[in-house]
Amino acid sequence: MILKGAEIARYLARPDPSRPALLIYGQDAMRVAMKRAEAVKALVGEKADEEMRLTRMPGAGLRKDPAQLLDALKEVGFFPGQRVVLVEDAPDTAADAIRAALAEWKPGDAAMVVTAGGLGKTSALRKLFEPHPTAVTAPVYDDPPGEEEVSRWLAEAGLRQVPQAAMRDMMALARALDPGDLRQTIEKIGLYKHGDDTPLTAEEIALMAPATIEADLDELIHVVAERREGEFGTMMRRIEGQGVNPVTLCIAALRHFRALHLAAADPAGPGVALSRMRPPVFGPRRDRMARQAQAWGMGPLEEAVRSLLDCDLLLRSSTRAPQMALVERALIRLAMTSRGRR
Numbered sequence: 001m002i003l004k005g006a007e008i009a010r011y012l013a014r015p016d017p018s019r020p021a022l023l024i025y026g027q028d029a030m031r032v033a034m035k036r037a038e039a040v041k042a043l044v045g046e047k048a049d050e051e052m053r054l055t056r057m058p059g060a061g062l063r064k065d066p067a068q069l070l071d072a073l074k075e076v077g078f079f080p081g082q083r084v085v086l087v088e089d090a091p092d093t094a095a096d097a098i099r100a101a102l103a104e105w106k107p108g109d110a111a112m113v114v115t116a117g118g119l120g121k122t123s124a125l126r127k128l129f130e131p132h133p134t135a136v137t138a139p140v141y142d143d144p145p146g147e148e149e150v151s152r153w154l155a156e157a158g159l160r161q162v163p164q165a166a167m168r169d170m171m172a173l174a175r176a177l178d179p180g181d182l183r184q185t186i187e188k189i190g191l192y193k194h195g196d197d198t199p200l201t202a203e204e205i206a207l208m209a210p211a212t213i214e215a216d217l218d219e220l221i222h223v224v225a226e227r228r229e230g231e232f233g234t235m236m237r238r239i240e241g242q243g244v245n246p247v248t249l250c251i252a253a254l255r256h257f258r259a260l261h262l263a264a265a266d267p268a269g270p271g272v273a274l275s276r277m278r279p280p281v282f283g284p285r286r287d288r289m290a291r292q293a294q295a296w297g298m299g300p301l302e303e304a305v306r307s308l309l310d311c312d313l314l315l316r317s318s319t320r321a322p323q324m325a326l327v328e329r330a331l332i333r334l335a336m337t338s339r340g341r342r
Helices: 006-013 029-044 067-074 092-104 124-129 147-156 164-176 179-192 202-208 215-225 229-241 246-265 270-276 283-296 298-316 323-335
Strands: 021-025 054-058 084-088 111-116 136-139
Touching: 006 029, 006 136, 006 147, 021 029, 021 092, 021 124, 029 084, 029 111, 029 179, 054 067, 067 084, 067 092, 092 111, 092 124, 111 124, 124 136, 147 164, 147 179, 164 179, 164 202, 164 270, 179 202, 202 283, 215 229, 215 246, 215 283, 215 323, 229 323, 246 270, 246 283, 246 298, 246 323, 270 283, 283 298, 298 323
Parallel strands: 021 111, 021 136, 054 084, 084 111
Antiparallel strands: none
């Protein structure tokens, strides 16, 4: 059986213990490891190592000692319950040993979970597993987790009240982060919400989501984008005192104004556009940037981006002018831009 699409996550969350073997393969070793851990946990639980119901072996060693796999499958455990033999990083040369073990497998034997890297269509492992009547093949692709899988992770973290708006933000986060980072973020949100039965909010997701730039740097750029020139000097001195590199400041401002320009140009509206970005913008920060995009308009934002690009090029040239002074001049000009221009 070859799993496809949403079937993969669904099956790996609840594998069928009556099937003798499961092949999990893919280019991304971290994603394969996550799926392997999920499948093994579903089959034998969290205490399998303590209860000696999980046997691990490197796939590369099966060519020299193919009998060890069958011995492990047939072994009688000290504790009752399902057993698993985990064959890790199996090369194609392990296919013969796995084939022999599958031929001898009987109900009551341990289930076999095999992991591998990227396998081509001509792979011996794929040729063994895919047409097999009872074995299961689970290719792991680089696609972001689907809503069903994210919902399950949220429930496992104790987050069962997730309104549609919060789920939209979670799915945007799923598109931006690696699955491992996403699960860590969900677990962090779960710990933050422990004992709190109120629905998950966009603000809470934004609070727990990985930060993109430091708070003071972010706030300075918001001051510029909101044209609060009276607060600019104080914020600028604070940034200078922290030793922020002028090029870093210019690039951060350029990234922010480019995002505003894209948001202003999107027919779906600034809020939707900001949610689609990578990394996506969440909660109060998204609302704040959406207001900025609407207040500026496309024309002035194009000029702002052009001004910051010129500043960036000047910083990278051979000019002897103080770099931080060049960035400060570009930013204060933007902060003093007239609000009436569209």
